[in-house]
Amino acid sequence: MKQLIYLDNAATTKTRPEVVEAMLPYFTEYYGNPSSVYEFSGISKKAVQESREIIANSLGAKANEIYFTAGGSESDNWALIATAEAYAEKGKHIITSKIEHHAVLHTCEYLEKRGFDITYLNVDENGSIKLDELKKAIRPDTILISVMFANNEIGTIEPIKEIGEIAKEHKILFHTDAVQAFGHVPINVDEYHIDMLSASGHKINGPKGIGFLYIRTGVKSRSFIHGGGQERKRRAGTENVTGIVGFGKAVELAVAGMEERTRKETELREYLMERVRKEVPYTRINGSRKSRLSNNVNFAFQFIEGESLLIMLDMKGICGSSGSACTSGSLDPSHVLLAIGLPHEIAHGSLRLTLDEENTREEMDYVVEAIKEIVAKLRSMSPLYEDYIKHQGN
Incomplete structure (x- = not known):
């Protein structure tokens, strides 16, 4: 296999060996159904509860407020x-933002078709919601505010504590999609006045197919999957014991190593950003420079298409992603980049690179040289770039 530099950790992460090791016995040795009554199944039930407690402690929550799901998308759907x-009966108005993950946006569209009224908040040029606009959007029939903790494309961390305070002041429920933030930044649900929170295992070096929804005690939330009495009768279906055990171990490791991991990733992020900014002309860095996930880099290169850039980076063994939705068959650029004010022609030339603590400075040097070479080649074939340079010379 050719050299691989993996820089798409916002999409998914490598499962850590310690996580795999923790999971293995529950495939072949302790395989009992936690809902069964005999002693053998009690081993699985205990393992599920231990993971629930680890996750709850990481948030300053109670164990009985953690409900396991199949992932972040299910958790978002359930919350909304x-x-x-x-x-x-209290109201049918919900407030969210224009830069949410599609798990929230498409669920809001679903609710609109069923008679709910959704307000989509604007964001500033860094992708941060405007608190004054949030306050103005609140109505007597507002029942829920849902704003993501950190954006999955541009890495901007939202003013969650202030949003939570506003929601609490107006006695409105507050949900946050913390899929990108959980395990990467400290979160305390009481301090931030969070009523519901969504997270996913495979974003923090855990397994795929497992997530959770935190629901504060006292919040009314109907059962989302009907059937058995699992998850305190709110989410039916046999528990994914192996996934839950792996998730718990991943959370334990993420919390223990958060400070050192953040330091390493931030240093690499800043090094990569500065080299590209200085050495590749007509480049914009998207997202906040201050309030940002430690591992997120998002560039917009003028006069090129992000999809072509991705393909050519892949040929050099570099895995990244584009803010453009071209790779999913759409000609429209990222809704996030449009929301922060980028014109279509610049938004199409975006590149998201998301790091891991195992990445090295040598890898970043290789990536920068590859970007410089590829961007120059793509621009040499661009009539728009040729015309721009000609006009610059006049």
């Missing part, structure tokens, strides 16, 4: 749909 149904 079940809450909307439970509070429909």
Whole structure:
């Protein structure tokens, strides 16, 4: 296999060996169904509870406030749909932002078709919501505010504590999609006045197919999957014991190593950003420079297409992603980049690189040289770039 430099950790992360080791016995040795009554299954039940407690402690929550799901998308769907149904008699107005993950945006579209009114907040040029606009959007029938903790494309961390305070002051429920932030930044649900929080295992070196929804005690939320009595009768289905054990171990490791990991990733991020900014002309860095996930880099290169850049980086063994949705068959650029004010032609030339603590400065040097070479080659074939340079010379 050719050299691989993996810089798409916002999409998924490598499962850590310690996580795999923790999971293995629950495939072949302790394989009992936690809902069964005999002693053998009690081993699985205990393992599930231990992971629940690890996750709850990481948030300053109670163990019985953690509900396991199949991942972040399910958790987002549950938070919005079940809450909307439970509070429909109080009101049918929900507030979110224009830069949410599609798990939230598409769920909001679903709710709109069922009679709910959704307000989509604007963001500033860094991708941060405007608190004054949030306050103005609140109505007597507002039942829920859902704003992501940190953006998955540009890495901007939202003013979650202030949003939570506003929600609490107006007695409105507050949900945050923390899929990108959980395990990467410290979160305390009481300090931030969070009523519901979504997270996913495979974003923090855990397994895929497992997530959770935190629901504060006292919040009404109807059952999301009907059937058995699992997850305190709110989410039916046999528990994914191996996934839950792996998630718990991944959280334990992420919390223990958060400070050192953040330091390493921030140093690499700044090194990469500065080299590209200085050495590749007509480049913009998207997202906040101060309030940002430690591992997130997002560039917009003028006069090129992000999809072509991705393909050519892949040929050099570099895995990244584009803010453009071209790779999913759409000609429209990222809704996040448009929301922060980028014109279509610049938004199409975006590149997201998300790091891991195992990445090295030598890898960053290789990536920078590859970007310089590829961007120069793509621009040499661009009539728009040729015309721009000609006009610059006049």
